[in-house]
Amino acid sequence: MIKLKVNGRTRTFKGAPFTRLIDVLREELGLTGTKEGCGEGECGACTVLVDGAAVCSCLIPVCQADGASVETVESLGTPEKLGxxxxxxxxxxxxxxxxxxxxxxxxxxxxxxxxxxxxxxxxxxxxxxxxxxxxxxxxxxxxxxxxxxxxxxxxx
Amino acid sequence: MTPAVGTNVLRKEGPEKLTGRALYIDDHKLPGCLFGATLRTTIPYGRLKRLVFDPAFPWKECVVVTAKDIPGKNEVALIEHDQPILVDEIVRHPMEPIALVAHKSRARAYEALKHIQAEYEPLDPVLTMEDSLAVKQAIFPPSNVFKDILIQKGDLESGFTQAEVVVEGEYRVPWQEQAYIENNGMAAWVDKDGTIVVLGSMQCPYYVHKSLAYAFGKPAEKVRVIQATTGGGFGGKEDYPSILAAHAALLAIKAKKPVKIIYDRPEDMAATTKRHPAWIKHRTGVTRHGKLVVQDVEVVMDGGAYMTLSPVVLSRGAIHAAGPYECPNVRIRARAVATNTPPNGAFRGFGAPQTLYAAELHMAKIAHTLGVDPLTLRRINVLKLGSSTATSQVLRESVGAEDVLERCVVKSGYVKRRIECAQHNRDPKSPAWKGVGLSLIYHGSGFTGAGEVMLASQAGVALDKDGRIRVLAASTEIGQGTITMFAQIAADALGLPVGWVDVETPDTSKVPNSGPTVASRTCMIVGELVRRACLDLKNDLATVVKGGVPRSEKELRRAASAVCGKAPSKEYIASYEKPREIVWDDKAYRGDAYGAFGYAAIVVEVEVDKATYEIKVDKVTSVFEIGKAVHPLLAEGQIIGGLAQGLGYSLMEDPVYRNGVMVNAQLTNYILPTSLDTPPMDIEILEKPYSHGPFGAKGLGELPMDVPGPAVAAAVFHATGRWIPELPILPEKILKAFSHDQAKG
Structure with missing residues (x-):
């Protein structure tokens, strides 16, 4: 089981450890703010912060983020209260x-x-x-x- | 009421986009949804003999669709109905769809494709424009020509007799990929009453609507098309969504479940439309002092395997092919030809960036031949109020060509920088050459010729019983600011705050057909319809509100209830009316090709490394005349973004085709400009109001795409003394030009 802290909340993932981080974020956790543009780390649309570093979530297997803190666009603000x-x-x-x-x-x-x-x-x-x-x-x-x-x- | 038009009100849908709340098609969760994948051809031309399904694969898990499953006609309804939705027999290009598979797992749908074998009987393909014109094979019988256009003005022969100097040139431009960051995607399902519904990324909901009704043999009201938030289009989501929507709908009907098809980047790049490649020949006669006497232009564009939008792309390209200059004798012959490659389609500029690149670089060449500065040559010939264009259109108002040229020259310090760079280039110790290039373009707003009359667009506004005001149009927000701009126009027409105006989602069950979101027409044409419709609503409000205009939302609600009576809302729809003075003869290709033109000039400074021939753009100065900037910040965003695409077209974007298919269909090796490749740009907007545009506005979106190419090429010539008459200008091409000169000794 993989444990992540996503936008400050502890989340677990029981699927295949080599599932791409972007798929876990979008499909398992419903955080569709993170976008896929190319699937090969060229466009950067899927950029998230993993322990503070900006990375392409389409290139990272979720197991690599085990125990890490992940931040997505959803953490920056809401339409009512923008960051x-x-x-x-x-x-x-x-x-x-x-x-x-x-x-x-x-x-x-x-x-x-x-x-x-x-x-x-x-x-x-x-x-x-x-x-x-x-x-x-x-x-x-x-x-x-x-x-x-x-x-x-x-x-x- | 302070006017909203001309101010930078906040982008209406901005907060949703900035927080990840905006739902693009891949973000929509549809209950029970399956994922669709597409089996595509691997040969350019031939006969599909049969499809062999691997008996070991569990096909029961999947829904499979082939051409046999199409209930109506297996044709994509566009200009010509020559393109099948799925190949049934003849394969006409690689990446052509043959079969569709849906599965509840996206990965398994793609896995299933590997278990279908397509067997072909290959035929000899036509892969180049030259082979197509020579009719190596009649792939679009009899001549392989989709469209042949002839524009004539004055008398060519007498023109060449009068000419003191004749300059010839041949220019080439390649494909260009729109490269929106959101790939094409579409979802479809069938409502309980049998209505086919599609939701997806698109520019033109009613194009999709028309082609679905045709393919499925349904009455118009049994097809509903809804635009999802769309991650860029640039023309790439003009016609392609029609075939994609048909695919999703075919699967959804057979599966009896919602189906979503989302292309990945390689599929999107290799299978969907691109800018037409073209070659353009110029033969121009001038006086010794540089007055244009005669222009003879030949244009050939590669349409790909099916007609799709090629005739209209060609038409815009042909009309702009002489450049923004007055010349008494002109002949432009333009042809779009068929090849066994994926159909080329719309891309910002729609044929004009190709022909204007040639026209403008040719002006630099003429100036060089005559020994005058390119600026002087342009000043002598530039279109003015009362000038007549290549189609003999007399320009009656809002002509900004001279204004943008002169302003850009001053702003950029063009004259001084030309001298400084020439001086710099005399220093043999400098590691790089420097050059300054100039170009000037015009671009017609709206559909060409009788196009707007044929579209007969409608747009309007609704007032709901509860006081909500909704702009009604099928024109889509694809990043350019449609929603915000419509709200501004409606607010000012009504005399109400912009915050009180909403813009309805483009959904064919809710909005009238305001035509496609293309051709720099959304603001000028559809915006004017919105404005006119709002005036009718304003009149109604005036009859029920004391003082004529509601001063609070409460007053508006009260007025709404009085206006609507028992109905939930009241709609006000305006239809396009051709201004009386616009006259176009489609047979002779003569007359008022566009209601109005926008104008742009650019000055580009480049450095070319003497060792590597690498080109760096140091400075970009550009001035635009667009009638009225409804939203100056959004307008500037369109300009800078379009110029960046134009710089990509000029310097790096280079689709490589082998055997009829793009082989660098990835963002790894199809290079787009990054923030480091794109220089800071100095932009200015001028306004010469157009009487038929809302608040004077003309088109803007496509203009910036036209200018960089020829200016960059001219700057490279200024720096290196070498003409590179083919985009993109890669270091290899400069090297080749130098080696060629050396070989000649």
Whole structure:
């Protein structure tokens, strides 16, 4: 039996240990916010945080996450109460069709939490593993920058 | 009331998308749902002799569908009914669907496919445009030509007599994959009353509706098509969902259960539509000073194995093939031909990025031949108010070509940067060459020619008894901002806050047919219908509200109840009416091809590494004239995203075909621009209102796709002195151009 902490809640999985993490999240736990775009770790739409590190959940067998803490987009906020990063995306046009958005949000969350730079050049590196076909990335970068500024303002 | 149009109201469906709550088709849980998988052909051309089912496999667990199970006609209803839903005898391309399997486990459905053997009698395929034109095999008898278009203006012969300099050029563009991050997917089930329902990722619910009713022999009201949240389209979900919906419905009918088919990336990339490859030849006569005298253009596009949308893609490509310039003598001949490859289809720009790439790079070549700057050449010939286009359309209003060109030149410092880069290139110690390229395009908004009249679109607004206002249109939100933009237009037309307006889900049982979500038409054409319908609702409200306009939601509720009476809601529907001055002759291919054009100019700066020939885009400056930006932030998002796709088309996206099928059908080796490949872009929007667009708006979505290709190619020429007349411009091609020059000594 595999034990995971998903979005702060302890969950168990009794299926095949090599089931992909994305399938466990989407099909067993009903967390469909995590998206599959390519199934080979190229597009990053399935990005989640495993013990704080941004990883492609389509490449990770669930057994590899045994005992780990997994965070998905569902942990960041709700439509009624968006998180700061989500607010930034809403205000600056960071989401268009929205399919890459959960992965983008998780990559950016992992990056900022580890103390990664919040300037445009650093952020372009931070999300280089997440493909977006709609935005040309500029508004995504603006969104993250704006959310960080917003948070700093709130702290003052 | 502060107007909503022209402001950046928050994206209406944004919060759901940002929290994982938005339900894309693969996220929908349907009770008892089976998963469908598709058996596909592996040869480009031949006869399907039989299907052999492995007797050792437990077929009882599965539902299997072949062509024999199709109750109506085995035809996808599009322009021509030449494409079967499932192959019954003749195979016309690789990856063509032959059989469908459904199973309650997704993995087992795919496993089952491995236990079906298709036996073929192969025929000699036609795999290139050249072989198709030479009729190596008549795969679309007699000539293999799906559509042949001739546009004529003035007199070609006298034009070439007057010309002082003649410049020729030949250009090629490849396929391009739409590469939406959500693959195609569809679910289907049958309601208790026998209605076939499909729910899925799509751009055009009524296209799917029409083809399902036809294939299943059902009356319109017994077919219901609902759009799920859709993860990008770019044209790739324009016609393909029709065949996919038929597959899901066939399985659901036979299984008597809901069935979902979700393609994986390799299947989606290899089987579904792509941008048409094309070759384009230009022969242009000019005066010594650069005035265009005559343009002779030949266009050939590869339609793939079935007609699908090729005639209309070709039409848009042909009409834009002369570029945004005035020339008295023009001939454009364009043909779309058949090959034994998967059908090519819609992709943002719809034929125009191909022909505009050639037209604009050819302008750079003419300028070079004459020894004038490409900017000067464009200034001499650019379309102005009162100019006449290649189809002899006289531009009567909202002509922004000169404006975008001049603004972009100033904003980018084009003139100074051209000189600086030329100076830089004289330094032999520098590791890279630098270049600056310019391009200017126009793009018609809405369906071509009589297209909008034939579509006869309808859209409207409903007022529910409880005071809810719903915009009614089948135009889909695929990321571009349809929902938000409709709400803004409706709110301002009604004089009410934008937060009071909802937009109904595109569901054929709830919304009228506002036409397909394509051709930069959703805002300009459908938005105007929404605006007009709202004016009728506004008039009704005025009769029951003191002061004419409800000032609170409570007042609106009271008014709604008075307007609706006993009915649960009242609908106001507007139908498309052709502006009187638009006249198009489809036989002669002459006249007002579009109600209005949008305009864009771009200046691109590149660096080319002298050792590796790697190309880096340093700077992009682009200016757009779109009538009115209903939502400036969304408009800018469309522009930057479209330019990024155009940069991908210019520099890296390269589908490799072998034996009629794409062999790099993965995101591992079909390279898309990442955040590091995409430079920051400096964008500006200009507004010259169009009288028939809502609040002056024209089309926008496709414009940005047209501009980067020729500008990048021109910049590479400026940097290296080498013409690379074929996209994508890969380092290998530059190397080849240099080696070729060396070989020549």
């Amino acid at each position: 700061a990063l989500q607010e930034g995306f809403l205000k600056e046009g960071g989401a268009q069709c929205g399919i890459c958005t959960p992965g983008m949000l998780m990559s950016a969350t992992g990056w900022l939490r580890r103390g990664g730079g919040a300037d445009a050049a650093s952020l372009r590196c931070a999300i280089a593993g997440n493909l977006c076909r709609c935005t040309g990335y500029q508004h995504i970068i603006d969104s993250v920058v704006s959310s960080v500024k917003g948070r700093k303002r709130a702290r003052r």
